[in-house]
Amino acid sequence: MTEIIVVTSGKGGVGKTTTSASLACGLARTGKRVAVIDFDIGLRNLDLIMGCERRVVYDFVNVINGDCTLKQALIKDKRIDTLFVLAASQTRDKDALTAEGVRKVLDELIADGFDFILCDSPAGIEKGAHLAMYYADRAVVVVNPEVSSVRDSDRILGLLASKTERAEKGGTKVREHLLLTRYSPTRVAAGEMLSIADVKDILGLDVIGVIPESPQVLSASNAGTPVIMMDESDAAAAYGDAVARLLGDESLPMRFIDEPKKGFFARVFGG
Amino acid sequence: MGLLDFFRTTSPSANLAKERLRIIVQQERGSRGAPDYLPTLRRELLEVIRKYVNVDSEAVQVNYEREEGQEVLELSVALPVKAR
Numbered sequence A: 001m002t003e004i005i006v007v008t009s010g011k012g013g014v015g016k017t018t019t020s021a022s023l024a025c026g027l028a029r030t031g032k033r034v035a036v037i038d039f040d041i042g043l044r045n046l047d048l049i050m051g052c053e054r055r056v057v058y059d060f061v062n063v064i065n066g067d068c069t070l071k072q073a074l075i076k077d078k079r080i081d082t083l084f085v086l087a088a089s090q091t092r093d094k095d096a097l098t099a100e101g102v103r104k105v106l107d108e109l110i111a112d113g114f115d116f117i118l119c120d121s122p123a124g125i126e127k128g129a130h131l132a133m134y135y136a137d138r139a140v141v142v143v144n145p146e147v148s149s150v151r152d153s154d155r156i157l158g159l160l161a162s163k164t165e166r167a168e169k170g171g172t173k174v175r176e177h178l179l180l181t182r183y184s185p186t187r188v189a190a191g192e193m194l195s196i197a198d199v200k201d202i203l204g205l206d207v208i209g210v211i212p213e214s215p216q217v218l219s220a221s222n223a224g225t226p227v228i229m230m231d232e233s234d235a236a237a238a239y240g241d242a243v244a245r246l247l248g249d250e251s252l253p254m255r256f257i258d259e260p261k262k263g264f265f266a267r268v269f270g271g
Numbered sequence B: 001m002g003l004l005d006f007f008r009t010t011s012p013s014a015n016l017a018k019e020r021l022r023i024i025v026q027q028e029r030g031s032r033g034a035p036d037y038l039p040t041l042r043r044e045l046l047e048v049i050r051k052y053v054n055v056d057s058e059a060v061q062v063n064y065e066r067e068e069g070q071e072v073l074e075l076s077v078a079l080p081v082k083a084r
């Protein structure tokens, strides 16, 4: 059974690509066969975050147009044997992606026996975002603890419930998960940032992971290594937990959600 | 809380964010699948009402809800305090 998971958000720049790359690595690390597809046509990014940009020969649109086979376009990850990347095309043609084309590629990946297909959605609610979510079985809605991001997430939840194949055919609905990222426990404690409970409360959905704001995300992207692969990083551990929850572990407590303990000096003088 | 926090005057803004979101999200959820003419209806209502009372643009709210197959259009107009 293949599961198709869309990583989406509505708002741009909240961490979809960072999340797609890390979840894909995390799932593949457990031995699952994983393909991660960049749906951000015209603005490809995932190959950079995955560190395979120099190995892109054919892309998603090439496969759809029949310029090459899917096998030729899938880039095998150098770190994990069971992980493959399908890069976005750099074309400026907005109509390069079609529902039939996307279906064809997904069907081929399913026939090939992939366990997971991750779809890294572009920002917005236009065609690319629509096609990225259309065939999904599950959705990871990436949200920052910030008003515009939360509002956009709610709009995306509305689209998942109405504009997907599952919604249109009236079968079981897309399973939705929230992933809260760029979370700063210190700012939450100071009352400057929405808390996990606030976001859960407003959106009425449980969170599958909370990723702290972390300088390691930038160094990981500089190196072309998904952050989940960085040792001794809180963000890596938090993504690892999210992967375990995606795979069904419901007992894991959330980590990195409390303010770091302060010493005596800091407690007296603030900080 | 440290001594320095005591002197900080900015009040926490997360609560404000939460309240604003609660309202907007509730409103947007209610109006999903609502007819497209609602924004125009609201604008025109506002114009008509302004012929009589000078209300603020926030004062006219149009809410659409669907409950058990029934469609309800709720209009609310808040009059300015002075006009009453």
Ligand SMILES: Nc1ncnc2c1ncn2[C@@H]1O[C@H](COP(=O)(O)OP(=O)(O)OP(=O)(O)O)[C@@H](O)[C@H]1O
Binding pocket: A009, A011, A012, A013, A014, A015, A016, A017, A018, A019, A040, A045, A121, A122, A123, A181, A182, A183, A211, A212, A213, A214, A215, A217, A218, A221, A235
């Ligand atoms: N946990 C985090 N801590 C710090 N920075 C982060 C974190 N997650 C993401 N970022 C930063 O946020 C920026 C946007 O991330 P990313 O490209 O993953 O977002 P996106 O949602 O895919 O954007 P787009 O909508 O453009 O596709 C990047 O600079 C990334 O390094």
Ligand SMILES: [Mg+2]
Binding pocket: A016, A017, A018, A040, A045, A120, A121, A122
């Ligand atoms: Mg992206």
